[in-house]
Amino acid sequence: MEEIYKKIxxxxxxxxxxxxxxxxxVLIDLNFKGSIVISKGVGILRKKRKGERLLKTESINDNxxxxxxFVGRIIKLxxxxxxxxxxxxxxxxLTIVGDGTERKELERKSKSNIIFKGxxxxxxxxxxxxEADVFILPSYSEAWGLVVEEALYYNCALLLSQDVGCLSELLLDPKTGISFNPYSKESLKNSIMKLVENYEYYKANAIEFDIDNKDREQVQSYLNLLND
Structure with a gap:
C-alpha cells in the first residue's frame, strides 16, 4: 500500500x-516518468580556511x-x-567519534586498540x-553520507558499506576505496586487508578527488533544474 501511495x-x-x-x-523502480537530475550531494560541505587542509603525502609508518x-551516531543502524x-x-x-545508545556497551567490549572520543x-x-588514514562507514542504511565527503576533503581512503548512498559517486567511480557487505564480518575483514595492501593507490585517488568541483556540479544541478 505504501508503494502505491508513493507512485500516486x-x-x-x-x-x-x-x-x-x-x-x-528508487524512482525508476517506482515507475517515475519525469526527468531525474543527480546532484551528487545533499548539502555543501563546510570547509576549513585555505591552508588548513592536510595533504597526506607522507609515507606510512609500517610500525x-x-x-x-568512524564518525557518526553510535546506534544499531x-x-x-x-x-x-x-x-x-x-x-x-580505530578511533570512534560520536555518541549514542550503543556506546557504553560497545566501549566495554572493545580492546585497547579501539578508542572512543565521544x-x-x-x-x-x-x-x-x-589524523586518520582511512574512513570507515559500516551502516546498514545511509541515505547519502556527508561524513564521507568530509573524509575525502581530508584525503582519507574509504571503506564503505554497500548500502551507503554515495557509494557510486564518492567511492566506486573515483576509486577512492573499497566497499563491503555490512552483514558479513569476513567481507569487512577482507576489504580492510585489501585496502591496507593497496593503500597508496586509494590514497592517491582520494587526494586527486576534487571536492570543490563536486560542490560546483551540485549547485549547478539545482540551477539547471530551476531554469529548465
Whole structure:
C-alpha cells in the first residue's frame, strides 16, 4: 500500500532531483516518468580556511600501521558493533567519534586498540579527519553520507558499506576505496586487508578527488533544474 501511495504522489511531478544513482534507481523502480537530475550531494560541505587542509603525502609508518576512523551516531543502524568485532581481532587502530545508545556497551567490549572520543562539535571534528588514514562507514542504511565527503576533503581512503548512498559517486567511480557487505564480518575483514595492501593507490585517488568541483556540479544541478 505504501508503494502505491508513493507512485500516486510521484505521478504529480515531472521533475525530480536526487543525490545519487541509488536514489535514481528508487524512482525508476517506482515507475517515475519525469526527468531525474543527480546532484551528487545533499548539502555543501563546510570547509576549513585555505591552508588548513592536510595533504597526506607522507609515507606510512609500517610500525604504527594505518589509522582508521568512524564518525557518526553510535546506534544499531550504524552497525558499529561490526567494527568492534573485526578490529578486536585485527588489532588495528580505530578511533570512534560520536555518541549514542550503543556506546557504553560497545566501549566495554572493545580492546585497547579501539578508542572512543565521544561527541565532537562540527567546529572541532576536522582534527580527527586530519589524523586518520582511512574512513570507515559500516551502516546498514545511509541515505547519502556527508561524513564521507568530509573524509575525502581530508584525503582519507574509504571503506564503505554497500548500502551507503554515495557509494557510486564518492567511492566506486573515483576509486577512492573499497566497499563491503555490512552483514558479513569476513567481507569487512577482507576489504580492510585489501585496502591496507593497496593503500597508496586509494590514497592517491582520494587526494586527486576534487571536492570543490563536486560542490560546483551540485549547485549547478539545482540551477539547471530551476531554469529548465
Amino acid at each position: 504522489l510521484l505521478s504529480r511531478y515531472d521533475k525530480a532531483i536526487v543525490s545519487g544513482k541509488r536514489h535514481q534507481k 604504527a600501521g594505518l589509522r582508521f576512523l 550504524k552497525n558499529v558493533e561490526l567494527l568492534i568485532a573485526v578490529f578486536n581481532e585485527l588489532g588495528l587502530s 561527541y565532537c562539535s562540527n567546529e572541532d571534528i576536522h582534527k580527527y579527519y586530519k
